[in-house]
Amino acid sequence: xxxxxxxxxxSLCQLCLGQxxxxxxxxxxxxxxxxxxxxxxxxxxxxxxxxxxxxxxxHVAISMLMRAFVFKKALMQEHFNESYIESDIYPxxxxxxxxxxxxxxxPQEQTKLIKGNITIHGVSKELExxxxxxxxxxxxxxxGTFNLTxxxxxxxxxxxxxxxxxxxxxxxxxxxxxxxYEN
Amino acid sequence: MKIKIHPxxxxxxxxxxxxxxSQSLLESLEKEHEEASFPVQATFKxxxxxxxxxxxxxxxxxxxxxxxxxxxxxxxDTEAFVADRVTSRFGASYAFTDRxxxxxGVTTFDGIFDAFGKYRLIYQKTGKGSPISITLxxxxxxxxxPGRSINQTDSFSEKLSFGTQLLLARKFxxxxxxxxxxxFIHRNSALSPEDPTNHFALGFGGRYRIGGHVSVxxxxxxxxxxxxxxxxxxxxxxxxxxxxxxxxxxxxMTNSHNIADDVFITQTSNNFNTRDxxxxxxFSATILLHLKQNKVKGVK
Numbered sequence: 193x194x195x196x197x198x199x200x201x202x203s204l205c206q207l208c209l210g211q212x213x214x215x216x217x218x219x220x221x222x223x224x225x226x227x228x229x230x231x232x233x234x235x236x237x238x239x240x241x242x243x244x245x246x247x248x249x250x251h252v253a254i255s256m257l258m259r260a261f262v263f264k265k266a267l268m269q270e271h272f273n274e275s276y277i278e279s280d281i282y283p284x285x286x287x288x289x290x291x292x293x294x295x296x297x298x299p300q301e302q303t304k305l306i307k308g309n310i311t312i313h314g315v316s317k318e319l320e321x322x323x324x325x326x327x328x329x330x331x332x333x334x335x336g337t338f339n340l341t342x343x344x345x346x347x348x349x350x351x352x353x354x355x356x357x358x359x360x361x362x363x364x365x366x367x368x369x370x371x372x373y374e375n
Numbered sequence: 376m377k378i379k380i381h382p383x384x385x386x387x388x389x390x391x392x393x394x395x396x397s398q399s400l401l402e403s404l405e406k407e408h409e410e411a412s413f414p415v416q417a418t419f420k421x422x423x424x425x426x427x428x429x430x431x432x433x434x435x436x437x438x439x440x441x442x443x444x445x446x447x448x449x450x451x452d453t454e455a456f457v458a459d460r461v462t463s464r465f466g467a468s469y470a471f472t473d474r475x476x477x478x479x480g481v482t483t484f485d486g487i488f489d490a491f492g493k494y495r496l497i498y499q500k501t502g503k504g505s506p507i508s509i510t511l512x513x514x515x516x517x518x519x520x521p522g523r524s525i526n527q528t529d530s531f532s533e534k535l536s537f538g539t540q541l542l543l544a545r546k547f548x549x550x551x552x553x554x555x556x557x558x559f560i561h562r563n564s565a566l567s568p569e570d571p572t573n574h575f576a577l578g579f580g581g582r583y584r585i586g587g588h589v590s591v592x593x594x595x596x597x598x599x600x601x602x603x604x605x606x607x608x609x610x611x612x613x614x615x616x617x618x619x620x621x622x623x624x625x626x627x628m629t630n631s632h633n634i635a636d637d638v639f640i641t642q643t644s645n646n647f648n649t650r651d652x653x654x655x656x657x658f659s660a661t662i663l664l665h666l667k668q669n670k671v672k673g674v675k
Contacts, residue, residue: 215400217404217407219407222674223674224671224672224673224674226673235671235673236671237671237672237673237674242404242407242408243404244400244403244404246400251400252400253399253400253401253403253404254404255401255404255405255407255408257408257411259411259413259501260411262669262671263669263671264665264668264669264670264671265665265668265669266433266434266437266665266669267620267621267663267665270416270417271620273416274416274417275587275588278549280501280549281549284405284408286401286404286405288399288400288401335674348587350587350588352619353619353620356620364673364674364675365674366674373403
């Protein structure tokens with residue numbers, strides 16, 4: 193009986209250790225967004241996006257600081273933070289989701305849907321993101337493109353500048369240099 | 376061989392197992408954010424609060440072109456359209472670095488040429504770091520109109536005045552900022568021997584944001600040793616800032632028609648009230664051009 197318990201304990205421990213062993217993290221993920229209107233194009237990039245992938249549970253999490261977005265014009269960056277995203281109140285944007293039908297072991301390239309919730313400006317929204325997952329000699333990378341609707345996230349845009357900001361924003365992402373995550 | 380497992384060990388391992396799972400991926404990720412600290416943005420929205428300078432400096436490559444105007448009526452009966460008198464300061468300033476700006480301007484009514492330098496010493500930070508922002512300001516003005524100056528205007532050197540300011544500001548909440556501006560002004564000459572040529576002043580400025588792009592601003596400059604030969608008053612302003620993308624519009628009521636920094640502090644000759652001759656309507660338009668833009672490489 194006691195041996196059985198020991199075995200159980202060990203295997204449970206193994207399980208949780210094994211879990212973290214399959215977790216990968218990157219701190220240099222890139223996310224950029226693009227708004228095109230006839231008045232002006234607005235583009236910004238964040239090169240310090242954090243992401244964790246857990247291949248055993250197929251879960252993905254992403255988190256970034258809104259202040260880390262760099263714009264072409266300093267004033268745009270100030271307006272983005274102060275008036276639209278309100279990064280003093282909502283400093284982060286995060287995403288939590290699950291890779292659907294992940295093929296394992298990872299082939300060199302697969303394109304899968306990641307279904308989850310994105311939280312921007314304090315508003316969560318369900319999202320399905322088509323993502324290219326590459327496995328190049330154990331170098332894992334995620335990349336893709338999706339669109340967001342500004343109005344979904346309670347972002348107030350005054351009518352006078354409504355012509356400058358597109359109603360849908362194109363978001364591009366690329367996560368590389370994943371390393372084993374030890375917690 | 377008999378192995379004894381203490382029930383506590385079992386409990387511990389179970390708890391461990393649970394911990395591993397109850398902590399979501401996102402939660403463990405949030406812990407990875409290093410304690411980030413950024414400079415506080417928009418303590419004031421413009422490089423001038425209303426009358427005087429704000430702690431703000433523009434980022435490198437920022438060219439500001441501004442027109443500051445004052446409109447007022449004179450007590451005599453005139454047939455002028457809208458306002459009897461108007462004065463304007465047309466100015467430009469360029470940010471050589473994020474911290475250092477040089478600028479110059481000319482004021483029409485008083486015939487004043489002025490030039491200034493501004494250096495941002497310290498940024499207030501969101502996380503760890505300074506709780507206040509500090510900027511140094513130095514200007515020089517040349518008063519060329521004899522009738523409208525408290526300086527002598529015989530020689531070039533007599534027409535000169537210098538203003539030095541230490542601008543201390545803090546953004547207390549997302550809507551509310553305050554600034555203290557200890558000021559020293561040296562004038563190269565005085566109209567009367569009893570007048571001091573060195574002046575000490577303390578400025579108080581505030582901003583309260585009332586909407587996305589609109590804020591109320593007010594400023595008051597206490598002058599410790601005004602000139603003796605004529606009556607002067609402390610300068611005051613109350614107004615509204617309205618920001619339209621790259622354009623900043625400022626509307627305010629004030630008791631000073633002078634615009635150059637050292638001049639409005641020392642020679643405001645009217646008290647603040649709504650009588651003709653005392654009430655000045657101020658309007659400033661400032662456009663910011665980004666001559667040097669950040670390189671943004673989008674993800675493809």
